[in-house]
Amino acid sequence: MDSSALSGFVGDLWDGEIVPQLTEYIRIPNKSPMFDADWEKHGYMDQAVALMEAWARQQPIRGMQVEVVRLPGRTPLIFIDIPATGGGDDAVLLYGHLDKQPEMTGWAEHLGPWKPVLEGDKLYGRGGADDGYAIFGSLAAIAALQAQGVPHSRCVVIIEACEESGSYDLPHYVDHLADRIGRPSLIVCLDSGCGNYDQLWLTTSLRGMTGGNLVVNVLEEGVHSGDASGIVASSFRILRRILSRLEDEATGRILPQELHVEVPAERVEQARRAAEILGEDVYAKFPLVEGMRPMDEDLAELVLNRTWRPALSVTGMGGLPSLDSAGNVLRPFTAVKLSLRLPPTLDAVKGGEFLKQLLEKDPPYGAKVSFELEKAGSGWEAPALAPWLEQSVDAASREFFGAAVAYNGEGGSIPFMGMLGEKFPGAQFLITGVLGPHSNAHGPNEFLHIPTGKRMSMCVARVVADHHVASGKGLTQGVAASAAHTVTGGEGCCE
Secondary structure (H helix, E strand, C coil): CCHHHHHHHHHHHHHHHHHHHHHHHHCCCCECHHHCCCHHHHCHHHHHHHHHHHHHHCCCCCCCEEEEECCCCCCCEEEEEECCCCCCCCEEEEEEECCECCCCCCCCCCCECCECEEECCEEECCCHHHHHHHHHHHHHHHHHHHHHCCCCCEEEEEEECCHHHCCCCHHHHHHHCHHHHCCEEEEEECCCECCCCCCCEEEEEECEEEEEEEEEECCCCCEEHHHHECCECCHHHHHHHHHHHHECCCCCCECCHHHCCCCCHHHHHHHHHHHHHHCCHHHHCCCCCCCCCCCCCCHHHHHHHHHCCCEEEEEEEECCCCHHHCCCEECCEEEEEEEEEECCCCCHHHHHHHHHHHHHCCCHHHCEEEEEEEEEECCEECCCCCHHHHHHHHHHHHHHCCCCCEEEEECCCCHHHHHHHHHCCCCEEEECCCECCCCCCCCCCCEEEHHHHHHHHHHHHHHHHHHHHHHHCCCCCCCCCCCCCCCCCCCCCCC
16 A cells, blocks of 8 residues: 555545535534434434435445435434455444534634634534544545555445434444444444544543433422521532532542442553653643643543543533522522443443432432433443554554554543444454544534544555455454344433
C-alpha cells in the first residue's frame, strides 16, 4: 500500500465531498427518538438517511450494495455490503450512527446545533463528530484501498439511527440481518473519543450506566415556611441525606462496595500511561471556572475515576421554582434525575436494583420516597488484542499521525459494543473516534476536528488491509451471526 497515495486520496475525498456532505447533515435536526417522540412525523431522520444513502451510492466501490432497512415501528438502518476483493469468507463490520443529541444551551453567539460553521480545521455543529462522519470515513477507507488495488475482506457497514437513545432498535436489526452480516472477525466502531489529536487512541472499556428519578414528598401542598420550618422536615434536606448513602459529598466517592469492581492491572497501567501522555490535558480539556481544581491531584487516578469507577451526576431537578418565583414556602416535594456511571464489568441491571433498594429503604421521618429506574445498560471491556491487530494499529498510528498508538477507557457508554461482544465472542474490536479535547459531544459548541477525521480514515484503511493479510494466514476468527445466540432489545443507556 502506497501511504502517500492513500493520504492524498482520502484527503481529497474529505475536502471535496465529505466536509460538504457533513455540512448539510449538521443542518438536519434529526434528534434521537428519546428527544423527539414525533421523529417519524417530523421526517428529519429520513432526511439524514437519504443524504447518506445518496452519497454512498455515488462512491466507486466495486460490487457495493446499499440498502435502507426499515422494520415496523423502528428507526431506519443503513446496511451496506461490500464484497471481498481478495477472496476468503472473512468479514469486517464497521459501525456508526446518524441520530443526534438535542440542542443544549450555551452555544457561542455565532454557532448553533443546526448551524454548520467551518473555522480552520474545525466543523462546528451537532452530530458531525458524534457520529455522522462514520459512514463517510468508513467508505473513504475502503475506496482508498480499492483505488490502489489493495485487497480487503468483505466489509459490512451498519449505520443505525437510535444510538443516542440506547440502541434499543439495533438488536432487532442485527437479528433480522444475521445471515447477511455473516462472520465478522473484526468490528470497527468510530463512535468513541481520543485523548488528543496527535495519535490514534483505542478505547479499551466503556462504563455502564443506571439512573432514574428520585422523588421525596413531605406535604400534600406547599405551606408558609415560617409556620412549618422546624416542624416539617425539608424535602431537600431529606433528599440530601438519602444521597449521602450513595455518595461521599466531600470526595465524590460512591460508598457502597457493591457498585465497585477490582480494576484489572493492565487497565491501571494503561491509565498511568495515558496520564503521562496527556498530562494536565486529562482535566484541562474541560471548561472549568477560574479557580476550580480537579477531584484528585494524581492524574492517573483521574483517568481511573473517569473510566473504571462509579460516579454520580444529578442531571435534572423538579419541585423547585425559578429564583425569581421562589416565595417563602416549604415546598411539598423535591425531585432529582440521577445518572450513575458504573464500572465496565458491573452488571447494570443488578446495579440499578441495588440503587433503588438503597435509596428507598428506611425513609427519614417517614417521608414518601420513590426511585423510578429509567435505564440500566451494562458497560464493556475489550478483549485482548490479537498480535496482528496490536501491530497494525500501532503501525497505522505512526504512519498517519506520527506517534505510537495510545489506549484509554471511556467514561461514557456505547450500548452497541456490549451487544456485539455477546453476538460475536470471537471477534476483535477496534473502537476509536474523533471526539478529542474541547470537541464537546452532547454539549454546546460541538465540533469535528477535520484532520483527525482524515487520519482516522487512513488508519482504518491500513487496519482493514492488514486484517485481510492476517485472515489469509489464519490469524483471525469470527462467529456467524446466525449461529450466535439471539440478543433481544432492552432498555439501554445513551452516551
